[in-house]
Structures are given as C-alpha cells and as structure tokens.
Amino acid sequence: MSEANHVSPKSPRETLQEVKEKAPINWGVTAVLGLTFLVAIIIVPWYGFVHGYNAWTWTFFGIFLIMNGMGIGSGYHRLWSHRTYDAHPVLKWILAVSGGMSLQNSIIVWCARHRIHHKDVDNNEKDPYSINRGFWFAHIGWMLRDYKSGEIDYSVVPDLQQDPVAAWQHKWYWTLVVVTNVVVPLLLGWLTGDVLGMFLLAGVARLVISHHFTFFINSLAHMWGKQPYTDENTARDQHFLALITYGEGYHNYHHMFQNDYRCGIRWWHLDMNKWFISTCALFGLVKNRKRAPQFKVLRARLSMEFKAARQKLEQASVSATWKEQFDTEYAQFVETVKQWQQLQMERVQQGRQMLADRFESETASLTSRYRELEISLKMQHKRLALLTAQVI
Numbered sequence: 285m286s287e288a289n290h291v292s293p294k295s296p297r298e299t300l301q302e303v304k305e306k307a308p309i310n311w312g313v314t315a316v317l318g319l320t321f322l323v324a325i326i327i328v329p330w331y332g333f334v335h336g337y338n339a340w341t342w343t344f345f346g347i348f349l350i351m352n353g354m355g356i357g358s359g360y361h362r363l364w365s366h367r368t369y370d371a372h373p374v375l376k377w378i379l380a381v382s383g384g385m386s387l388q389n390s391i392i393v394w395c396a397r398h399r400i401h402h403k404d405v406d407n408n409e410k411d412p413y414s415i416n417r418g419f420w421f422a423h424i425g426w427m428l429r430d431y432k433s434g435e436i437d438y439s440v441v442p443d444l445q446q447d448p449v450a451a452w453q454h455k456w457y458w459t460l461v462v463v464t465n466v467v468v469p470l471l472l473g474w475l476t477g478d479v480l481g482m483f484l485l486a487g488v489a490r491l492v493i494s495h496h497f498t499f500f501i502n503s504l505a506h507m508w509g510k511q512p513y514t515d516e517n518t519a520r521d522q523h524f525l526a527l528i529t530y531g532e533g534y535h536n537y538h539h540m541f542q543n544d545y546r547c548g549i550r551w552w553h554l555d556m557n558k559w560f561i562s563t564c565a566l567f568g569l570v571k572n573r574k575r576a577p578q579f580k581v582l583r584a585r586l587s588m589e590f591k592a593a594r595q596k597l598e599q600a601s602v603s604a605t606w607k608e609q610f611d612t613e614y615a616q617f618v619e620t621v622k623q624w625q626q627l628q629m630e631r632v633q634q635g636r637q638m639l640a641d642r643f644e645s646e647t648a649s650l651t652s653r654y655r656e657l658e659i660s661l662k663m664q665h666k667r668l669a670l671l672t673a674q675v676i
C-alpha cells in the first residue's frame with residue numbers, strides 16, 4: 285500500500301477551516317468599500333435633510349444606477365463573461381464605460397473570476413465567492429482580503445485579452461473610474477447648481493447601491509428563491525432580486541444555461557437586460573443572440589418536477605392507481621428524452637448529408653418532430669402538476 289493511501293480525505297469542515305485561514309487584508313478595497321458605505325448611510329441622508337437634493341441630482345442618480353446595472357448585466361456578464369451574443373463596437377464602448385463606472389474591477393478581471401465561479405461553483409477552494417463560506421463572504425468578504433480563491437487566472441480569458449474594447453478598458457480602468465465617479469458628477473453638479481449634492485447622491489450613494497445590488501447575486505441569489513432547473517448547485521431564481529438587478533436574479537436558470545442571453549425566459553420575467561439586448565438587436569447593434577434549446581429547458585424543468593413529486597410522495601400516502609399513473613408519466617418522460625436523443629443523432633447524420641445534397645423537406649420534418657417532443661414535455665408538465673396537486 286502506498287503512503288498516499290494512508291492519508292484520509294479532508295472533511296468539508298476541515299477544508300472550510302483551511303480556506304478561512306486569515307488572508308492578508310486588502311486595505312485599498314476595504315477603504316473604498318467602507319468609506320463609500322459610511323458616506324452613503326451618514327452624510328447622504330444628512331445632506332438631504334439639511335439642504336435637500338434637486339431634481340437634476342435625482343435624475344442623474346437614476347440614470348447612472350441603471351447604466352451601471354446594465355453595464356454589468358448586459359456587458360460584463362452576458363456579453364463578455366458568457367459571450368451570449370455579438371455586439372457592435374459602439375455598444376461595446378457604451379457597456380465598457382457604464383460597467384467600468386460601477387467600480388467592480390475591469391471586464392477582464394471580473395470575467396476571469398466569474399468564469400471560475402461557474403466552473404467551480406460552490407467549491408470553497410476555487411469559487412472566488414462560494415456561498416458555502418457564508419453570506420458575508422459571498423457578498424463582500426471575498427474582496428476584503430487577498431484570498432487564494434480570489435487570485436485572477438488570466439488563462440480563462442484569452443478571448444477577452446484579444447478584445448480591443450476589453451483590453452483598452454483594462455489598461456485605463458482607474459482613469460475611467462475616477463473620471464466617471466468623481467469628475468463627471470462634479471461637473472454635472474456645477475452645471476446644475478449643486479456640486480456637493482450631485483457628488484453625494486449621483487456619485488457616492490448611486491455607487492454603493494449599485495455595488496450591493498450586484499453583490500446580492502453572489503450572496504442572496506445563491507440562498508433565496510426557487511430551483512426550477514437544477515439543484516446541483518446553490519443558485520436560485522428570485523423575482524425581487526431580478527427586479528433590482530435588471531434580470532440577473534434568475535440565477536438558477538442562468539447557472540444551468542449560461543450561454544443563453546436571457547436569464548428570465550418567460551415574457552413576463554423581469555429581465556431588463558434581455559429586453560435591452562433585444563432592443564439593440566432591432567437597431568443592428570446586437571447579433572447572434574444565443575438561446576438554450578427549448579427541449580433542454582423543458583427537460584430540466586420536468587426532471588426537477590419529478591424529483592419534487594417523488595419527495596412529496598415519500599411523505600404522503602397515495603393510492604395504488606395514483607402511483608401507477610405517476611410511474612407511467614415518468615416512463616413516458618424517459619421515452620420522450622430517448623426519442624429526442626435519437627433525433628439529435630439523426631440531425632447530425634442529416635447535417636452531413638445536407639452538405640452533399642440538400643434535403644430541405646427532411647429538415648422540415650425534423651423541425652416538426654422536435655416541436656412534437658417539446659409539446660409532449662409541455663403537456664406532461666401540466667399533467668404532472670395536476671397529479672401532484674392530488675397529493676396533500
């Protein structure tokens with residue numbers, strides 16, 4: 285027996301203890317996040333109470349808040365981290381400036397950490413903001429110290445280093461931060477008659493709110509909400525978080541289908557980033573929006589529903605007929621998935637043939653067979669809901 289076999293595997297508790305060992309404090313980040321927070325909760329209300337804020341100040345506060353959120357959501361996250369669509373250079377510049385203004389590091393650094401977050405989600409040693417290290421750590425703690433898990437791995441962003449807009453923003457990041465957060469608010473304040481008011485509300489308070497709303501995605505969106513598509517990680521879907529993050533709160537869907545430009549897939553889902561990207565597409569600023577195949581989405585949802593129904597079953601007594609009906613439904617689900625896999629293989633086969641001679645009618649028949657399978661899953665979703673409703 286080799287030496288290695290004698291080493292017992294570390295328990296999750298031991299691993300957590302190890303990663304928690306005090307890393308050196310990052311004084312720069314701590315000072316900026318701490319000071320801006322204190323100004324926002326003490327001086328901003330005091331100034332409002334004593335002097336009040338004029339309409340211009342409130343207007344720019346709102347504009348900058350939305351710009352920052354969308355710069356991060358549509359830009360940093362959906363465009364650069366996940367490449368869910370292609371953007372015209374004009375749009376890229378706008379997103380790079382408005383995302384950079386929100387002081388969350390450069391596109392390249394942000395995306396490098398975010399890609400690792402997806403790859404090693406919930407892994408305390410690798411995920412830079414693993415929720416398993418607690419709410420505080422996932423929300424903000426991970427930035428206040430130089431943890432090993434927060435080290436930037438540039439090898440995961442070679443595409444972004446080649447991207448001229450991302451590379452420019454990385455090089456000029458701090459200049460961009462100072463100009464947009466200090467120079468612009470002061471200038472606007474001077475033009476509209478309240479320099480300090482504009483700086484405090486549209487500068488500092490806006491920055492702090494924008495920070496914490498985004499940070500909620502790493503903390504709350506991994507703790508609070510539903511898991512309709514997967515329970516293999518901690519990510520959740522939550523409407524309120526989606527509202528304040530312009531759609532990013534549909535985080536369970538996003539972790540399952542990260543290449544989709546949408547996070548909220550239903551038309552009524554509060555996903556402003558999705559609507560913004562689609563509007564830009566109308567003007568030719570966006571192309572190649574990627575969507576997850578409908579069948580895969582339905583399959584994921586249904587398999588979670590079967591899982592939930594099974595758990596419910598364990599706690600309730602059901603009739604033999606009910607159980608039989610449930611088993612039949614599940615068998616049909618497995619069969620539909622099998623048929624879909626078969627169809628996928630046929631499509632690959634046909635794709636090869638298509639190159640040689642165009643079989644357009646065949647392709648049309650494939651499309652209608654795909655649709656049939658999707659409809660079959662949708663119907664099953666409804667039947668399963670009715671079936672589980674009978675179990676109290």
Ligand SMILES: [Zn+2]
Nearest residue numbers: 365398538542
């Ligand atoms: Zn993501």
Ligand SMILES: [Zn+2]
Nearest residue numbers: 501502519535
């Ligand atoms: Zn996440």
